[in-house]
Amino acid sequence: MKILVCITQVPDTTTRISFTGNAFNAAGVQFIINPYDEIALTRALELKETLGGSVTAITVGKPDTEANLRKALAIGADDAIRVNADATDAYFVAAQIADVAKKNGYELVLAGKESIDYNGSEVGSMIAAMLDVPFVGMASRLVVEGEKVTLDREIEGGKEILESTLPLVASAQKGMAEPRIPNMRGIMSARTKPLQVLEPAAADALTAVISYEMPPAKAACKMVPADNPALLIELLHNEAKVI
């Protein structure tokens, strides 16, 4: 089975987020593979290991995204594709990936359920629409038997079990696989695995960010001694004005 895995890079979760004017301040920021994409990649590798085939990692981004593509290769992808363009919006990114998917006949396209920076949750479903194939979002399990694909989705208060057929686009949620740490052999073999750079297909970005706002700063925590409930009541009443 030919599998295409969408990889985006996101700031490491410990990054202090800041903006200069209206642009995200990337100086000194460590970028990592989006954790949900890593889950998708790991499941793709597991499928390849049992069913055979190949796993291609794809990213839409400038040369600074290549380190994380190499990491995807070190984790086990067979080859990688970088579409040489800024990932301006979800539509543009989906159009690039759909274009590559169409030309190369991938049977399964996997993405993460969202990127943990912009949290759009859009790219996977858009790719499916552009390819005119089924889409299952936020899958926590994905099993392939012949042409049949069984997927679990966490839903309010329970689980939904779905069946679909290949070709298919799915987005991965926690639980689909346990991400792997690259091992030394993987890192060494990633040196020589193919990483192809493609120029972008014609597509427009349909949205643009106008501005960013930081969330309000966390208020300080006030400690009330355990033996002074009267003070607690007074603070809740006069200061917080909630009772």
Added chain:
Amino acid sequence: MSKDKFQAPDYYLLDELLTEEHKLIRDSAREWVKREVSPIIEEACQKAEFPKHLLKGLASVGAFGPYIPVEYGGGGLDQISYGLIMQELERGDSGIRSTASVQSSLVMYPIYTYGSEEQRMKYLPKLATGEWMGCFGLTEPDHGSDPGGMTTNIKKQGDHYVLNGAKMWISNSPFADIAVVWAKDEEGIIRGLVVERGMKGFTTPETHNKWSLRASSTGELVFDNVIIPAENIFPNVKGLKGPLGCLNSARYGIAWGAIGAAMDCYDSALRYSKERIQFGRPIAGFQLTQKKLAEMITEITKAQLMVWRLGVLKNENRATPAQISMAKRNSVNTALQIAREARQIHGGMGITGEYPIMRHMMNLESVITYEGTHDIHLLITGMDITGENAFS
């Protein structure tokens, strides 16, 4: 131990001196330590048990022979990669790093450097995967800092040798499959050889009740008329330069490793000082705490720069033994001082297993002694700069 929240300090943006591959190797080792070592290490130390189940993972992150050529099962990586792996392992625990140092620099390195092609092919691939573990026997009960005085000896008898004597303080000895042993021949020349578990007359009693490196297993090597086939002797080295070559490689790894322990202590102390409130404010706000923390990060940064430069020299085959001595001494001493200061910042919590501090501190008491004591390394620097030998 509470959850591992480690964030590596990089005050001078030294990551920019590393290649993408270096960072990938380091980050993978770091992730592995967080996932596999941190959750179990406290209990392993408390129980004084070596966590054997980690061996496979250690092999997979490249801890066993990262710089040994690929054709012998090694990683074919450079010296900075080796250093970074040691740093991350020791960030977890010096005992785990010790196991890796011994396997890489004291067992695989001499077999690769001094061994015959048959010896290389027989041992190295299995040592690289951790299927076989090795240990290194140099120190004896009466010869520590002065290994040249060793009494362990081999005597030729027909087509084989007979080995007698005893080694002590040997890391990994209780479970090792093979031992690289240094012994004097009949002419009093030091030779290296491989002793295999199961050889008649060879035993490895464990050393108990250590307060340091409790998650690393230490023991003796006792040789009672052990028959050693001639093909187990290293053909390509004679004299003290054999073991000293190994120590050079291991000391280089320790110079990086100890900084890992220092980084962990600093990181924990910094976090704790921001969270711990006394006299109505975080203790990080008191000048005396800031002095401790500021000095810690200054010393860590200096040591990071030193080992990085040493790595560059080592990659170019230009690092001298005296330069390596200086870095080993500096890194370990820095780490030990930082562990002590960090322990103070943690107050009473610093002595518990909730935090890694006391464990690092106790571990570092071994690290500052083995592979040449703090004072011996000072004498090496002293001799190098003055030309005067102050050892004897």
